[in-house]
Amino acid sequence: MSKMFEGKGVVIIGGGRLQLPVIEKAREQGAKVIVVDRNPEAPGVKKADIYVPSSTMDAEATAELLFQIAREKQPIHGVLTVGTDASYTVAVCAKKLGVPGIEPEVALRATDKHLMRQTLRQARVPVPDFEMVDTYSRAIEVFERLGGDCVVKPVDNMGARGVRRVSTLEDLKEACDLAFRYTRSGRILIEQYIDGVELSIDALVIEDEIVITGIADRIIEYAPYFVETGHILPSQMPQEVILSGLDVFQRGVRALGIRFGAAKGDIKVTPTGSFVGEIAARLSGGFMSTHTYPYATGVDLMENILRLHLGMGLGDVIPKRSWVSIERAIIPPLGIVENIMGEEEAKAIEHVRDVIVEVKVGDRVREPQNNLDKAGHVIVCAPTFREALHASHQAVRAVKVDTKPLEEDIVNVSVVLERARTRFHGQCFVCPDCDGVKCRGMVPGVGGVGLGTGFIRAVERLRRWDVVPSYLHQASVVDLRTHFLGMELSMPVIPAPITGAITNLGGAISELELARAIVKGANQAGVFGTVGDGATPTKYRIGIRVILENFGLAIPFFKPRMDNAMIVERMLAAEEVGAIAVGIDVDAASFVTMEMKKQSTVTKSIEEIASLMEKVKLPFILKGILSPLDAKLACEIGVSALVVSNHGGRVSDATIAPVDALPRIREVVGDMPLILDGGIRSGWDIVRALALGADLVMVGRPVMIYAVGNGVAGVRYYLENLKREFRKALSLVGASTVEEIKRKKDILYERL
Template sequence: MILGAGIMQGPAIRTARDMELETVVIDGNPRAPCAGLADRFECIDLKDKEAIAEFALSEKKSAGLSGVLTAGTDFSATVAWVAERLGLPGIPYETALNASDKSRMRQCFRSAGVPSPAFITLDAVPGAAYELPFPYPAVVKPVDNMGSRGCRKVSGAGELIPAAEDALAFSRSGSAIVESYMEGPEYSVDALVFGGDVTICGLADRHIFFPPYFIEMGHTMPAVLEPEAAAALLDTFKLGIAALGIRNGAAKGDIKLTPSGPMIGEIAARLSGGYMSGWTYPYSSGVNPVRGAIEIALGRAPSETAPVRRWTSAERAFISIPGTVRSIHGAEEAAAIPGIRDVFLRAEPGSWMVFPENNVEKAGNVIAAAETRTAAAAAADRAARSILLRLAAPDQDTDAFLSEKSENPPAGQFPPDAFTLSPEQRSLLARIPDPDFLPAGKGSPQIFIIPFPGLYRPEITDYTGRSVPESIEAVRKITGLPLPFAGGGSENGSPVLGRRFWAALVRGGYQGAAYTVDSLIRNREA
């Protein structure tokens, strides 16, 4: 039995079928994307552990249910509840709670002396006079959610109350933790655990952006680390697994290499989501850890765990500014790039998008694999930049986002501008004329752009690595307009895009610029 029929559970369902096992898959969404892969699908809310246990018991009596697992969900505690009730292989329910509730997890680490940050637990929003028992910066997060939902960094007391409100709203149990912020690069690691023996199944660099939130814009497998540092990270991870009591199952950890050494962010009693256990580790190593997790769930030792190749696999995300998707361009082009293995679209025409504050609000992901890290990363980066989302105009959310002034953005502004300009470049931007709405003949064949040469240098890129010339080409592609640069009188009374266009590009990247063009056309044809 597999809990979850989303994209992240697809590898488990397919692997079980490849192992000639009958699959019974449960999800609360009757239209879950991988429900059709199951031999049998049952629609039950994954939070309803009693109903799932009752259903599992009937399956065991009628069909001989042999094991239960999940991957990439919040519901390892439900798995443990069912396994314990039915006498199936797995971890104890209390152990699963240790790995599901971040407050309990931190207490286990503290008791066992496992390096992890100082923390406190909140069951309500603190008062204005509340003082943390450790210095800022800190991180506030729900005790029982994944995907960085409700998780943010706070730099001072003035930010604590709104962060706590957000974290508590995302908590199913109504609790949050505040922990000391850990400086340093972050890594993800997967493992299989059988009889207390830990088999590492991948150590990856995580690429985290957009403070105060923690948005993973990708990961690269394997991580680039000195052997001593990697060994220290993995040793600390294993100590954390033991402290939680995980002896038979899987474990997924997020761990930082701080100036004082490795410190554990968290450990879940399951294989990872985020395309790691089901995609990037198999691509890089030739090993499918999901197979081992299924074997452990059946009471068997994991097999075929030794890597058979040493490639690199890179996953990259692409995001959107706020608005409603009008059309999507470039997905087929991205899929055709050498080295690209997968393209996952989370958006479609009509989707309402936001600038992500967590890892479930991204527009999609691409995955590449190659013999070298350079080739894999380059393919993934190129593919992510190839997929373009055109937003519908008019839209109040897009207008509000673009109207946030970019001339002098405050330090740490969120959402950030797509392009970071120097004071000199901002001064040049302010001096560009803005003739967008000068009278022009209806249906004029061309729209021109006033040049802004100070932005054309290749080192000036947006937060996905897209240069200004590449962004202009993206606007031309999705609008279908040539948009030549003005000069020499060639515009001859046609509409000309000036400061407003460039400010939209700086603020919202190619999407903001294309939206400005679409808005101008709509206004002229109204």
């Protein structure tokens, strides 16, 4: 039986992992494959019939070598690339060989970021305001003209290498140095920062027809850098967002003159419109065109791009199914890789298609700054978004890359705390002991309302319990793991939901950065995160976005707004992005910052709570319970868990301390999971809480301080340090597991 490309000679520019699928497809269908790459050890080189040792960026030299091969060894019928910015080399080679392709000047417009933006702006396709510079002094002028919130990037590199956001002049020099390091031409671009959701769009182009072959949500993290930590295909954004991004992408493709082959766009969609980030004359990298789109739709894009470049026209591009595929990066803690486990376990998980580990034992793991700084990837595909999400986070958690931190990777606590103190501008004093004394009455701010005694008492009452140690036992190996709502946690600690970055934290950090730091830092420490609702009516969307970015590994807590329809809207949004559960801060029925923003909150009847629970299929949590009667009513309607909390003393300074309410509530709820929120500051505090009846604890202000001081790394460090303290405390009371400490009621002695 003849094969589709029998007798055809095809050149693939690039022999890396991203080009491997198209190389394999060409060989599978009988083509003679010529691979161009300067690295003879590239994986695609080993699959080649003919290897050409030439740089993928050296268009003229590569074209001359291929011309000689075509004349002397193997006729060439097509030239292409996938997933790398070699479209100019492809165009030059195609023209030299007389095979299908775009004009070199078109490819140049789709490669050089400055030329691309000039072309798009002239065609009235929206792009951020920008200028190209080649000196630092000129960069300062442009930075100030653009208003001080900018992105600095090389004009001629890909994969987010050398790209950084800059908000202050102090950071501009470092950002420029980084961009100059990654540019081949000595030119860098400074453009206005645009905040919005990001879409990745793929298309095949033939005879001016743009055939869309994938629209995905890009997950971008690790500010001030732009690291794509995954994508979700198809996009889960509202239809109006997708259509807005699609319109700008298609206009951009036409303006650049891409009339044949492929086009790939990164598009930002904001409330005021869509903007082109990048448009390239190729199919996307990042496993979208090669893996997630084919998995989700059954359409073979590698076969189709080969057909196009071999002059055979498009094949079948009609989707065979509408599944959801997710690619997610594996990013372990910083340090030297000591052990890699769980690959086979991850591959065995239902809906997991690929587990790709890029690192080996002995490699150095650094904080990601671009799309190459990742330890690996998992790719899943399932009939529904929720199934795909669940499989993706199962797979990522199964792959364990253990690292040993180097001295330079260890967080300098004094530096982090001083940085946080400076950024708070007096809204938080970053006290050595976060006990509520110095910030009493600071609401707005981080203190307790009124005289601040609600906050102060939560800490004091927990500490009145002295712990009786035990040294004659065999609990030297301690297992801190526990389970909650069917998920395994590395310890019984989660961050509390925190919002109000502007109102309460004095603008020390943006709301998005705060939520990202808390959720991602918690996830990296092996627990799930939480996000809050906030007084501003639209603020909940930030939390929803962060839940989506972190593949559902967070729980949102919403305010008890007077209009139940607003609560339902928020809960359904959380369910749509795969949240673990949803919760309501019932104690925010009277809340200063809500009143300041004229947002009405009220107490809710148990019937209203039951009605709200029926609106979602997720586990349902009530936060702010201090009354045994309230707890009993919640039990009767099937609430999944309760958070015993006085809202950090920010609702009233007259309420009972959470730790005093905890034993009374445990008496009436039986085995219902209870989370204690209030005053937890150490591993010993966790021991106290569990021995008094809690299953988990929440920590609020200290997590917030470390988020402001050092982002994701700060939160991860704080929680890991708390984990170390808790492990030591468990051992010193003779308990080897979390369940065992819950049974040791005799280890506490109450000071009167």
